[in-house]
Structure formats: structure tokens, C-alpha cells
Amino acid sequence: GIQVEQSPPDLILQEGANSTLRCNFSDSVNNLQWFHQNPWGQLINLFYIPSGTKQNGRLSATTVATERYSLLYISSSQTTDSGVYFCAVENSGGSNYKLTFGKGTLLTVNP
């Protein structure tokens, strides 16, 4: 099956800093999403981004499907950004919108 690798596995920032999270995947994809899992375990949908660039406030994401990677940018980080960020993809051969998740990046933002 498709492999999803996220880096870095852990990241510690001071409030106000910027960061870039990376997601590499091993095959072509129909679907790519970024999620934020907050300390209560909820999976918050950040971006649906199989290709191109999107921005939502302090967050933006870029997927270069031909090179099989996606980047999530967090600017001016806040303590509430802490949590695990997951990249999840659906292989192009799939038809059931089944997502394969990476292991995530654990982000800690200190005040």
C-alpha cells in the first residue's frame, strides 16, 4: 500500500515562530488532507489539498503531486497550535475515499 512519511516527528517552538511540516508519499494520490489532533483527541480538518496551494489564516498548505509531497506552513504560532499534525492520503487507484495516515508531527508551542 501507499506509504506516508511525515517530518519532523517532533517540533518545539516558541510562541510567534514559524514552522514547516512535510509529508512525503510513495504513490500518486486522489486526495490529501491535513488534520490537527488537539490535546482532547479531536481530528480537526485543516485542508483538503490534493494539489496546489491554499491558505486559511495563519496556516497554509502546498501539495506538489508530481513530486509526491505536501507542506504545511504555520506562521506566528500560538500555544493553541500545539498537538499532532497528520497528513493523510488516498491512493489514486482507490475509489472509496479511504485515507492512509502518516505517523504525525507532534508540535509543542511554548509561551
Add this chain to the structure above:
Amino acid sequence: EPEVTQTPSHQVTQMGQEVILRCVPISNHLYFYWYRQILGQKVEFLVSFYNNEISEKSEIFDDQFSVERPDGSNFTLKIRSTKLEDSAMYFCASTPRRGLFFGSGTQLSVL
């Protein structure tokens, strides 16, 4: 904004007991899913459901598991005889065919 709702948020059960986890997907969505996350690990696909039948299931989804859409709104996951290793956060998700939307999860603890 519409959301996927799950009940209960926490469920504690004895090994060997049956549990039913409940979900109300977003009303105009047609594809439904269950995923699970064992503590500290990545989110794993269990099963997808479309047109009142299972469209795909993982190797985790063995004969102990079943899903049902008993009426027009609810979507349930039943574990017939729980095992210690079934302890996990179980997420329901639905999609309008453009990204998956997850519920807040049910934390299942099997003692």
C-alpha cells in the same frame, strides 16, 4: 457548521462484552467510515460503507466487528466480544466526496 457526532465520548467495558459505538454522519453525505487510533499510534482505516453495504474493510475488521445504518441518520460500529487490544479511540467519518470529516471520537477502554 454541520458536524459528525459520536456517542458516547468514553466507553469502559469488560473483556468479552459487546459494545456499540454510535455516529450521526453529516446529513447529505453518502460515504461513511470507521477509523481507530491506538494510543500513541497513527490513525488506521477500519471500514467504509456506501449504499447500505460495506464497500471496503481492512484486515483489522474481522468477524468480531460489524457496521450498520439502522435508520436514515445513525451509523453504528459493533464489537461483538471485546478484547484488551480493542482499546483505542474510534473515529467515525463521512464525506461528500471532497475530503473526510471526522467526529470527535469514542475512547474505548477494555478492562
